[in-house]
Amino acid sequence: MxxxxxxxxxxxxxxxxxxxxxxxxxxxxxxxxxxxxxxxxxxxxxxxxxxxxxxxxxxxxxCGYGPIILGHNHPAVDEAARKQQAMGSAFNHPTVRSVELAERLVSMVPVAEWVAIGRNGSDVTAYAVQVAREHTQRRKIIMAKGAYHGSQSWCRHGIGGLIEADYEHVLQFDFNDATQLSDLVKQHEGDVATVILTPYHHPAFGDQVMPAPGFMEEVRRICDENGIVFIIDDVRAGFRLDMGGSNEYFGYKPDMICFCKGMANGYCVSAACGHMESKNAASRVFFTGTYYTNAVEIAAAMACLDELENTxxxxxxxxxxxxxxxxxxxxxxxxxxxxxxxxxxxxxxxxxxxxxxxxxxxxxxxxxxxxxxxxxxxxxxxxxxxxxxxxxxxxxxxxxxxxxxxxxxxxx
Amino acid sequence: MITEILDTISGAIREPRLADLILADMHLYAVLPRLEELARLDEEAGAIARELDMTLEFLVRGGPRVVLTFADGKVTSYRMGRANTGLFFLSCDLLNRMFAGEDVTPIPFKGITRVGQLKKFTRLTEIMTRYLKPSDADMEDAAFRKSHVEMSLMVGLSASGVVADRDPRARRLVDDLRDGTIQYKILPDGPNAYVRIEKGVIRAFNGIVKDPTACIEIRDVDLAVGLIAGEVDTFAANGSGDVKASGDLAMADEFNGMFDRVGLYLE
Missing domain, CATH: 3.90.1150.10 (Aspartate Aminotransferase, domain 1)
Structure with missing residues (x-):
C-alpha cells in the first residue's frame, strides 16, 4: 500500500x-x-x-480522546439530538431533559444521589473540588502525581498563565502509595478537603497503573477517618468499565464521581454526582455556563446511555x-x-x-x-x-x- | 550625586529582592561562564584570553560568587576556589546595573596591581555583550549569527538551572521534570547543546549527548535566531516541521517553560 x-x-x-x-x-x-x-x-x-x-x-x-464510545455518527444518538434540535436547545430555562438525565444517573450510578450537569470534564472536576471545600470548609486538595483532572488553574500542568496561588493548596502523592497519602493528610490535619483520583492511574506519557490491592480501600479509610471527601474523576474511563461508574468495576466507593467522555458519544455533556450529605454544599457552589442546560446535548446523552446499556x-x-x-x-x-x-x-x-x-x-x-x-x-x-x-x-x-x-x- | 550614593548604601544594606538575586545569579552563573565559548568563537576574544593569566573572583554582597580562571587561552568558571584578583559588589542590584551597561565601578579587593589584566577582561565582556545583544549590522553576517545562537543557547540553558534554583514558578516545573537529558540541535551542523536534569538540578553542556530523553532539532540557524528572540510560535514551528521534537515530548514541553522564566529576568 x-x-x-x-x-x-x-x-x-x-x-x-x-x-x-x-x-x-x-x-x-x-x-x-x-x-x-x-x-x-x-x-x-x-x-x-x-x-x-x-x-x-x-x-x-x-475516539476524539474518548468521547466517541459508540462510533462516529451513531444513528440513534444523532436522531435523538436532531429531534431535540427541532424543538430548540438553548432557552432561558433548562428543559425537562436536564431532570431526566439527572434521574437517569441517580438510578444508574450508586454514588449519585444528586447530579450537576456541565459541558466539559474540567467543568465538573473543578466543581467537585469546590463542593468538597464547601462541604468540609477546608482548603487542601490532594491528587496523584501525573494525573490529569482538566485544564482549570488548580490542576493544569505547566505554569503558563498560572500564579502560585492557583496551586498552593494542591498537594500531590504517588498513586498507589497510601503511606504518602496518609503522611500528607497528617501534615495538613484538619485542612484537607478532598482526595481526587482517577479510578485507576492513566497518565499521559506513561504506562497505565491499576489500583494496588487494598489501595483504594485504604484511601477510603483515610478519608473516612479524617472527614475528607473522596472524589473519583471518571471523566476519561467512565462508561467504558461499568455503567455505574468505574469504581464499581474495581469495587470501591467514593463520595463523589465526575463523568464526561463516553457520556454522549461526542456531544458535550458532563456530570458531577455525589452523596446526599454534600447536596446542600453543592447547592451553595454557583455552577453555571452559557451552554450547561442546552437540551440537544442532554438528549444525546440520554440516547447514548440507553444504547450503551441496551447493546x-x-x-x-x-x-x-x-x-x-x-x-x-x-x-x-x-x-x-x-x-x-x-x-x-x-x-x-x-x-x-x-x-x-x-x-x-x-x-x-x-x-x-x-x-x-x-x-x-x-x-x-x-x-x-x-x-x-x-x-x-x-x-x-x-x-x-x-x-x-x-x-x-x-x-x- | 548624593542621591546615588544613598541609593547605593541602601541597596547594600537591605536584603536583595528575589528578582535581583536571580538576575545576579544568572549574570555570574549563566552569562559570565560563556567566556569559555567566546574565547573559542571570537578571534579577538581568543587572543585576549591567551594574554590573560589570572583567577578573577566576582563577589556580591548577599548574592552569588564566581571564580574565573584564565590559563593557556582557556576560560573556566567555578563557584568555589581561590582567586588572585577580586571584584566586590555592594549589592546584586549594582552587579546587575553593571551588566546592563551602566557605569558601575566595583570595589577591587584583591590583585589591585592587575589593572592591565582587568582592562583586558573588560574588553572581553564588551565582546560578549556584542554576541548576546547583537546589532542589526552584526546579524547580517552568517558566521556571527551562528555564534550568537551558540552563546545565547548556552546562556538560556545555563540560566534555566539558575531559575530552577530560586524562581518559585520555575521550581514547579522542575518538580514535575523527571531525570534525563534534553538535546538541542541546530541543523544542519550545529551548534548543539544539551541539559542534564538530575533530582531537580539542571546543568548545561555544549555538544551532543548519547540517547537523550528528548531531542529538539531546529531547522537552521535563522529559525533559531527567531526562537531566541521570541518571535516564533514553538508549537506552530513544531507542527510545520521547522522544529522537530522526539522522545519524551512532555519533558521537552515542560522544560520549554523554563526559557520563558529565564526570558522574564534576562530581558
Missing part, C-alpha cells in the same frame, strides 16, 4: 497558525503526537473510522479490546520486541518496555497512522462499540508491519 501523505493537513495548519495561537491548541497540537506522520485536521467520521482533510481513512483508537456495549468493547491487547503482545513478541500493554481492555495502551524516551513508540505510531490506524504514542487508547473483530484484526496486521519497522530501526 502507498503510505499516507498529509499535504492538506499541513496547508491547513499553516493557515491555522496565522490566526490561532499554536495553530491547534492543547493536547490536539501536532507537537504531542508525531508531527509529519499524523493527520492534523479531520473531515468526517463513520463508525470506527474517520477521514482526514487529505482523504486518508483511519481506524480510530483515540451491552462495554462487554463488546472488553472483547475487542482484549483481542487487540493480546494481538499486540503476540505480534511484538514474534518480532522479538518487548512491549508493555497496560490498562483495562476498553482503554488499552502500549509502550516499548526497554525505552524511556518514546522513540520506538513514536516510530510505531507514526508508521501506523501512515497505514491507516490511529494508535497514539503518548496517550492511552480507547475502544468504541463500533470496533468489530475484523477491524481489530486489520489493526494487528498493520501493527505487525510497524513492529518490523521498529525492529529494523532499533534492533530490539
Amino acid at each position: 502507498s503510505l499516507y501523505k498529509f499535504n492538506k493537513s499541513n496547508e491547513m495548519f499553516q493557515r491555522a497558525t496565522a490566526v490561532i495561537p499554536s495553530g491547534i491548541s492543547g493536547n490536539k497540537n501536532p507537537a504531542f503526537a508525531v508531527p509529519g506522520s499524523f493527520p492534523y485536521f479531520a473531515e468526517r467520521g463513520e463508525g470506527c473510522r474517520y477521514w482526514d482533510v487529505d482523504g486518508n481513512e483511519y481506524i480510530d483508537y483515540l 451491552k456495549a462495554i462487554d463488546k468493547m472488553m472483547k475487542t479490546g482484549t483481542l487487540l491487547q493480546e494481538g499486540l503482545r503476540e505480534r511484538a513478541g514474534a518480532h522479538g520486541l518487548q512491549v508493555s500493554v497496560t490498562g483495562p481492555p476498553t482503554l488499552p495502551f502500549m509502550t516499548f518496555a526497554n525505552e524511556s524516551n518514546f522513540l520506538r513508540s513514536q516510530m510505531f505510531s507514526g508508521e501506523a497512522a501512515r497505514r491507516g490506524v490511529i494508535l497514539h504514542p503518548h496517550h492511552n487508547w480507547f475502544m468504541m462499540a463500533a470496533h468489530e473483530e475484523s477491524d481489530v484484526m486489520k489493526t494487528i496486521e498493520v501493527a505487525d508491519r510497524c513492529f518490523a519497522i521498529v525492529k529494523k530501526q532499533f534492533g530490539d
